[in-house]
Amino acid sequence: MTDNEIALLDELISDVGNRRCRPGTLAFYLTKLERLGRYLARAADPPPGNVVIWRGLSRLTVIELGAEIGAAGNVGLKAGEDLTRRRTRHRGRTLTDRLADGTVDPERRS
Template sequence: MFHKILKSGCKAEEARLRSADRLVKLIAVYCLVSWRVFWLTMINRSAPDIDAGIVFTEREQKILDFLIPNKAPTAPGSNTLGIYLTKVAKLGGYLARGCDPPPGNTVMWRGMSRLIDIALGSEIAPQLVGN
């Protein structure tokens, strides 16, 4: 599965780097990203009730809460990792219907990619607007 994430998610084969040194550095970064996606998928299945702060920053949690509000009201601070990982999967196209299996690596990859883009945009926007 790790190799599939590295190959399909990161698209490591599409890198057209000419020096071995650059390719080694790129593969090292891709390995970290692939590991994180695989880890998120597996931790969602094994321990979804742990605190979301272990994986996500406060900004990422606020972004996810804004983009995908909870269906049922929850007590402040009681959102678990499973809730946030489902929100990430929804960003990646997961429908979260009752009969659907847990989100897989591809959906988690897409969702994390979108979340990172949105988080970077939210950090850069105040500097561009001047507020």
């Protein structure tokens, strides 16, 4: 596991249900990864299977990519950009244009 993955697991998953393992060990972080994959880690639960570990790894990878993109600053609006003037997929017209000609109901909630 990388340092980023360990830091994300420490931030996302609490240590409350992880009493069987010493903190900082591979088993400790593997249990956190399993819990990210929806394993409950209760005393009477059988060991997690491959699917649970795969779900945890998949979720951790997506979260790590999102954290890297967010840290790079490549998200959100550009400086000075107005959200209503962004082009939409509705025939290339802006939301403001569609509101002006009545093709969009501003009271409708989707």
